[in-house]
Amino acid sequence: MANSNTIFMIALTFLLALMLTMLPMPAWTVWLRPAWVLLIIIYWTMETPYYVNVGLAWFSGIILDVLNGTLLGEHALAMTIVIYLVARMQSRLRMFSLLQQGLMIFLFTLIYQFILYCVQGFQGEVPRNYLYWSASATSMIVWPWVYSVLQSYRRRFKVG
Amino acid sequence: MIFDTRGSSIPQIRHTLTVALTPVQYMVSMPVQWTGKIAKIVTTQDALIKENHELRSRELLLKSQVQRLLAVESENSQLKALMRSSAQVQGKVLIAQLMAIDSDPFVHQVIVDKGSRDNVFVGQPVLDANGVMGKVIQVGLLTSRVLLVNDPHSGVPAQIARNGLRAIAMGDNFTGKLRLVNIPLTSDVRKNDVIVTSGLGEHFPEGYPLGVVTDVSKDPSLQFAVITVEPSAELDRAREVLLVWPNKRLLDKKAVATDENKAVENKSAENKSDETKPEENKSTTNSSEKKSSEKKSSEKKSAEKKSGVSKING
Structure with a gap:
């Protein structure tokens, strides 16, 4: 089943997510940026769990750490834990409606952000700003679009 | 980690x-x-000429x-x-x-x-x-x-240009500004004082402007004065x-x-x-x-x- 087309197509979306993560935005949107990489990895874990799972989540977390200049392993830890939960619930998540999925995504990104928050706390750089948590909300809002775009992308190019 | x-x-x-x-x-x-x-290419010649004159x-x-x-x-x-x-x-x-x-x-x-x-x-x-x-x-x-x-994580050895009082300017995560740490309450720091690098850490050359004091609060219940410095470099705007x-x-x-x-x-x-x-x-x-x-x-x-x-x- 491991065909190179699938791997390439998944890598392409992953690259796009990385670029969206780094894309310069106006200063007031700093805290609103959705966790793009997490969303993409959640999607692929839901749909193609045999290609994308905890291992790739860890790896992409490391890449995020290098690109963001944060402590190496910080995003990796958060990503690994969240993707483990997603992989456990994978078959149920696929059956959910978009609204239910959105709520689950809100929960997942909240856990993700909470872990990052704790690690930052250990380093003494806690964001004293409630806007920090708003990224979970934007991730939830963005999810239906991400999901439907990726769904048609997956069917179009027969990924997985 | x-x-x-x-x-x-x-x-x-x-x-x-x-x-x-x-x-x-x-x-x-x-x-x-x-x-x-x-965007640069699209700017009109007129604007360029005007700018040229100004620059000259x-x-x-x-x-x-x-x-x-x-x-x-x-x-x-x-x-x-x-x-x-x-x-x-x-x-x-x-x-x-x-x-x-x-x-x-x-x-x-x-x-x-x-x-x-x-x-x-x-x-x-x-x-x-x-x-x-x-x-x-x-x-x-x-x-x-x-x-x-x-x-x-950043600390820069600094001094006040007016009287040469030495201090260390630390970054402040919350405000995005700098703070002068460990300055006694009795020291002579005023608003609008210019802070320059002191060159003592031997990383930064001496005498470059670091920022301007925007706020000095001397709370008697605290051991040190809380001094906020607005960085003079355009940290979030500069391109070069x-x-x-x-x-x-x-x-x-x-x-x-x-x-x-x-x-x-x-x-x-x-x-x-x-x-x-x-x-x-x-x-x-x-x-x-x-x-x-x-x-x-x-x-x-x-x-x-x-x-x-x-x-x-x-």
């Missing part, structure tokens, strides 16, 4: 990963820069100021020689572009498009047209990462920055000092490797005219800055 803060081999892993990921950074940065370029008149003004400055500078160096203080501000300078990349909102860091290929080294001071921006903390082949002065190679004499002095202190051997070796780099840079700048002209212009800039500081002093 613990290894990242304490360990020694992790930086190498980070370095190789950074090199591998440089194309991604460029891919994000390029389109943004292209749109900027297109300003250049004339600046030239006249520089002439006066040369005299002042030579006098200053004479006086310094008399006092046998060897603090020198000017060194080699290279202009670098910021890459159009957003980092994590936790970290106050930027990425510039010069790396170890241009002899950038870890610990190198980075300035912009208005003041100190930060220092290089990680060098890749083509890019390097700069820790801004308002990052909570200056990478500075401090004067060789300063580095020589540093090497000698560490030898005298009988510090750990590898530490002095680090210093020596730093020391050789400016020489290489010298030869490269001499070979290419373009670079040297760049250097001149940036030297002028730094000279202007000096004039600003000396005015404040006087």
